[in-house]
Amino acid sequence: MSDRPFIARGFHSRRPAENANRIPPGQYETRDFPVLSAGPTPRTPLARWDFTITGSNGRTVRWSWEELRALPHEQPTVDIHCVTKWSKLDTKWEGVSVDTLLALASDGGVNETGFVVAFSDGGYTTNVPLSDVKGGKAWIVFGYDGAPLPAEHGGPARLLIPHLYFWKSAKWVRGLRLTERNEPGFWEQLGYHDRGDPWREQRYQGDP
Amino acid sequence: MDEMRLDGNAAAGPLAELFARDITAAVATCAKCGRATPVGSLFDYGQTMGVVLRCNGCEAAMLRLVRTPGSLRLDPSGLSLLIVSVEQEA
Amino acid sequence: MTPPLARLEWKVATVVDIRDETRRARTLVLEVPEWPGHLAGQHVDVRLVAEDGYQAQRSYSIASAPGSRHVELTVERIENAEVSPYLCDVLQRGDGVEVRGPIGGYFVWRSEDPGPLLLVGGGSGVVPLMSMLRHHAANARIPARLLYSARTLDDVIYRNELDALAATGGAEISIALTRESPGDWRGFRRRIDRAMLEEIAWPASEGARAYVCGPTPLVESVATLLVELGYDASQVRTERFGPTG
Numbered sequence: 001m002s003d004r005p006f007i008a009r010g011f012h013s014r015r016p017a018e019n020a021n022r023i024p025p026g027q028y029e030t031r032d033f034p035v036l037s038a039g040p041t042p043r044t045p046l047a048r049w050d051f052t053i054t055g056s057n058g059r060t061v062r063w064s065w066e067e068l069r070a071l072p073h074e075q076p077t078v079d080i081h082c083v084t085k086w087s088k089l090d091t092k093w094e095g096v097s098v099d100t101l102l103a104l105a106s107d108g109g110v111n112e113t114g115f116v117v118a119f120s121d122g123g124y125t126t127n128v129p130l131s132d133v134k135g136g137k138a139w140i141v142f143g144y145d146g147a148p149l150p151a152e153h154g155g156p157a158r159l160l161i162p163h164l165y166f167w168k169s170a171k172w173v174r175g176l177r178l179t180e181r182n183e184p185g186f187w188e189q190l191g192y193h194d195r196g197d198p199w200r201e202q203r204y205q206g207d208p
Numbered sequence: 209m210d211e212m213r214l215d216g217n218a219a220a221g222p223l224a225e226l227f228a229r230d231i232t233a234a235v236a237t238c239a240k241c242g243r244a245t246p247v248g249s250l251f252d253y254g255q256t257m258g259v260v261l262r263c264n265g266c267e268a269a270m271l272r273l274v275r276t277p278g279s280l281r282l283d284p285s286g287l288s289l290l291i292v293s294v295e296q297e298a
Numbered sequence: 299m300t301p302p303l304a305r306l307e308w309k310v311a312t313v314v315d316i317r318d319e320t321r322r323a324r325t326l327v328l329e330v331p332e333w334p335g336h337l338a339g340q341h342v343d344v345r346l347v348a349e350d351g352y353q354a355q356r357s358y359s360i361a362s363a364p365g366s367r368h369v370e371l372t373v374e375r376i377e378n379a380e381v382s383p384y385l386c387d388v389l390q391r392g393d394g395v396e397v398r399g400p401i402g403g404y405f406v407w408r409s410e411d412p413g414p415l416l417l418v419g420g421g422s423g424v425v426p427l428m429s430m431l432r433h434h435a436a437n438a439r440i441p442a443r444l445l446y447s448a449r450t451l452d453d454v455i456y457r458n459e460l461d462a463l464a465a466t467g468g469a470e471i472s473i474a475l476t477r478e479s480p481g482d483w484r485g486f487r488r489r490i491d492r493a494m495l496e497e498i499a500w501p502a503s504e505g506a507r508a509y510v511c512g513p514t515p516l517v518e519s520v521a522t523l524l525v526e527l528g529y530d531a532s533q534v535r536t537e538r539f540g541p542t543g
Contacts, residue, residue, distance in 0.1 A: 005347045006310045006396050010388045013352030026352075032378070038260050039253050040210050040267055084256040123269070167257070190258060190274035191281045204276040211514045211541045218357060218538075220401045221343045224306045230403035233300055248404025249536060292300050 022079055023087050024198035030086040035152050038186060042121035042172050049156060051140065052175035053101060055110035063101075065156070068140065071096045071104075076139060078162035080169070081198040093160055094143030098133045098176075101140065113178045117185060118159050120172040125185035127194060128161065128168055130178065137163055140173065165196040165203070212255065216247040219259040222273055223247075226280050229292055236261075239288040240268040247271075247290075300403050304334055308345060310394040311369070319372060319455045323422065324386045325361060328369045330397060336360055338433040339406040339426045339509065339537075342371065342399030346381060354380040359425040359511075359537075360400065363432035369397075372455060374422040405537040407509060409433060413440025414500050416508040418490065418520050420447040423512025423539055428456055430509065435468050442469040445498045447490050447516065449477040472498050490516065492523050502528030507535075514538040 014028035023029055046065045054060040063071075075094050081087045106112065116133055119125045132138070142149050142157045149155035154171030161168045167187050182194050193202040201207060220232045232248035243265040250270060254260040258274035263286070270286035315327035345355045362370035375386040389395060407415065407430045415434060417427040424446050434442045448454045454473060464471040474486035474494065486494055500506040508529060510520045517538045524534050 006308075006394060007349055008346040008384070008395065009393050011346045011348050011354075011384050013348045013350055035212055036255050036257065037210075037212065037253055038257075039262060039269070040213075040251075122267075187257065187274070190272055190283060191276040191279060192257075192274070206276075206278070213514055213538065214540055215536060215538045217341075217402055217405050220341075220403070221306070221357065221398065224303055224401060228302055229300045230303060230401070231300075232402055232404035233406075246404055246535075248402075295299055295301065 019089060022089055024081055025201050027081055027085055027087040027198065030088055033088060033091075033153065034082070034084075034086060036082065036084065036167075037152075037171065038124055039122045041151050043151070044121050044156075044172075044174075046156060050174070051101075051157070053105035053110055054175065054177050055105070056113050056178055056180050057109075057111045059109040059111070061105040061108035061110055068096060068157070069142070071100055074139065075143075076141075076160070076162070078160070080162050080166050083165040083167055083192065083196070083198075083203050087198075091162075092145050093139065093141040095139040095141030095157070095160065097136065098138040098140065098159075099136065101176075102134065110178065113180050115179045115182045117177045117179055117183050118168075118170040118173055119175055119177060120170045121174055122172060123186075124170055124172070126168050126170050127179075127183050127185045127188055128164065129182075129195060132164060132168075132195065133161060133176075137161060163197070165193075165198050167192065168196050210251075212253075214252040214255075216250045216252055216261055218252050219254070219261060219273070220248075222259050222275060222280075225275070226273070226282060229294070231290065231292060234290050234292040236270060236287050236291075237289040238263040238266060238268055238270055239286050241266040242288075244289075306398055306401070308396050308398050311397045313389055313391050313393050313395060314368060316389070316391060320453055322386075322453065323372055323374045323455050325370050325372045326385060326389065326395075328371065328395070328397065330369050333369060334400070336364055336369070336400035337402075337406040337408060338364055338429040340400040340402040340429075341426065342369070342397045342401060344371075344381060344385070345396040345398070346384060347396070356381040357401070359422075359429070361425050361428050361432075363429055363436060365436075366432075372422070372425045372428070405509065405511070405535050407433065407507070409437035409439065411507060412505065413442070414504060414506045415440055415442040416499055416506045417442065417444045418446075418495075418508065418510045419444070420490070420512030420516040421449075421453075421539075422455070423510075423516070423537070424448075424455055426511055426537065427509060428459075431463065431469055435463065438468060443472070443498060443500075444469060445472045445474065445490065445494070447474040447476055447512070450475060451480060451483070490520055492526070495520065495523050495527060499524065499527060499529075502530070502533075505533070507533055509535050509537075511537040512539055514540055
């Protein structure tokens, strides 16, 4: 369909010199923290904010902001990778492990299924296999770089799944819905990958 | 804070890959709230991931477009009507 | 009236000339094969492809007037950006660069559009407005005014040409310097605000058509103010350039 593309003289991709082994294929390292959003920044007052986990059996467990903050915190330092090609190394977060929340949800009668849809204020959704948020791989974070998570980066709280492309780390997250089947979220409906592993370059549906 | 947003003008190039006419001057009606706005004025939040045109009034996503390596994927479900003015037939 | 599009394809344009406008902005003069002509306010997409397949693409407004022989783009260099540093620092006369266009049917001004014509821009937002002013200079049938906000006098793009336009009375030019201005500066010394627009904009009853372009916060503020001053939303066309414009 396309001829050989015109190569721009002297134009180079920003391949990393250092840290090359930490940058997935097709990515370049950035030192700043680009803001990408699919919609306007929501402003839910903390008094009205809650986080829920709902099972396919209809059972729901809910935490208020204070209740979430009272759970054990972790401070993961992780590399993050955006499908728009930038990667940022050693980002520092603070939050509650999704494992902690899933265990409490299970105690509350929520059944475990194979897939998860994370949903956010403003209507954003994203889907992942449940196995990608278990085993120390995901957090609900409310702190970034030693300070409260700024609204433009998803505050008061966002999902953090650093081993997958960053569109899966839903900003302004309000809950997880456990589903029997994979339900494509906001970007997945338009062709982005259901799983999104940057090391296998799973950017779009159909990427192996 | 939402200073990152562009508008429908930025979507004109990707939309031109799909539509036979430029639609940025077309008037689009929001399926959710009924507001009619020129497409060029709608807020575009998509940036490098794709086109996400939102209603200036209720912020509902009116049109979304993503280009994958092998396809153009359009979700126009937030648009209930699109009016493009064209040359009058003689 | 929106005619059918010619098939929009990538073409390799040749850089025939380069002009430095300010310390940060440069005009590229391009010869584009089979260029169909353009309307004032339209833009092109520019695509850069590296040997390893890495790609970056951005949109740039056309600065030249409709009917000009070459297509001129004025690019402002943004630090650490993907495309503008290449266009400003690396591209030379004789190089090829891929473009696609002309694009856009909303943020355009045609000389037969009823006036008067009000142009408000910030930073590189002046570029499409310059295409409109240049087109107006050749086809002046209605009055035109430009209100242009820049950080310092050195950042004012097309300064000499704007001075000349003002001197001949072709258009009324007002400049607002927001960060720093010379001691003898006779223009505005602050960001565009309601009082400034009340002074510069025609009263809403005159039926002026306004085009507002530049950083998103500026565009949204000015558009809101014009509506507050009585302009109908349909009289105000906007083009947002994002956070930095």
